[in-house]
Amino acid sequence: MTTTALEVRLASRPKGWPAAENFEIAEVEVPAPAEGQILVRNLFMSVDPYMRGRMNDVKSYVPPYQVGAPLEGGAVGEVVASNSPDFAVGDHALHGLGWREYAVLDARFAAKVDGSVAPLSTYLGVLGMPGLTAYAGLLVTAEFKEGDAVFVSGAAGAVGQIVGQVARLKGASRVIGSAGSAEKVKYLTEELGFDVAFNYKDGPVAEQLAAAAPDGIDVYFDNVGGDHLEAAISSLNLNGRATLCGAISQYNATEPPKAPRNLFQLIGKRLTLRGMLVADHKDLQPQFVAEMGKWIASGELKYTETVVEGGVHQAADAFLGMLRGENTGKMLVKF
Secondary structure, three states: OOOEEEEEEEOOOOOOOOOHHHEEEEEEEOOOOOOOEEEEEEEEEEOOOHHHHHOOOOOOOOOOOOOOOEOOEOEEEEEEEEOOOOOOOOOEEEEOEOOEOEEEEEHHHOEEEOOOOOOHHHHHOOOOHHHHHHHHHHHHHOOOOOOOEEEEOOOOEOOHHHHHHHHHHOOOOEEEEEEOOHHHHHHHHHHOOOOEEEEHHHOOHHHHHHHHOOOOEEEEEEOOOOHHHHHHHHHEEEEEEEEEOOOHHHOOOOOOOOOOOOOOHHHHHOOEEEEOOHHHHHHHHHHHHHHHHHHHHHOOOOOOEEEEEOOHHHHHHHHHHHHOOOOOEEEEEEO
């Protein structure tokens, strides 16, 4: 068993956009697992937008990262030592101690996953937290119903790519997506079955959305915030609903956002804007896995992963690239 390994730490708290100097790599000792623990050699780790918020020293729904301590996040790996009856050496485990080569953790905080059923990487994406976020956020938080017209921002990302397809499979009348490049727009319409998509960099979002949805929208799934949320409010029909999942356009802002400026429309239209956290929907996990697995097996639902190789040495670059929108689908780091 290895005695030392590398981990990525938060070297300093970023102000605005994070940079390479906010991260540092350290070599640490790898202890043997104590009673009830397992030692996992990480194979894939996730980088996600919410991690940016944890780099700030502010109170939130999860504790902030600590300067000088290793970062955390979803990871999947191979159990190389076990002191728990729940895991054997050679099993694969999904857990929350990414950003490091080896993780020692209590077995109760890990879930056994089967790489013969689905690729291990999918348990961090389409079959993992982003997939459940999309599924619950659309069907429960937004109260989607057949015939709804749905707009998804950040539609080519890990969550957005699933939201649009689930809406289509559940009978949406129209599925609209926004993305940040012509290639991503093409991916949404030609591969994922979105009815229409637009590049938000090509012009005002409100104008492009109004053209894409001349009859308005009934549901908005928000991954971006700012001008996208303002545009959606203007396009939402009477009794429209919005799931507020993320606001990546604001995560690195140093000043308050300028939009939305049209919240007064919520009154006359009787709109519902509701925030969501995936942790509130663990009860949906069996239903989610069963239905998602069926769609993936039949080819009705597709997904893309952007995989950066190099482990801890490339983790920070992958995270920064994800914030810049360089990924299509789920951004992962492979060890």
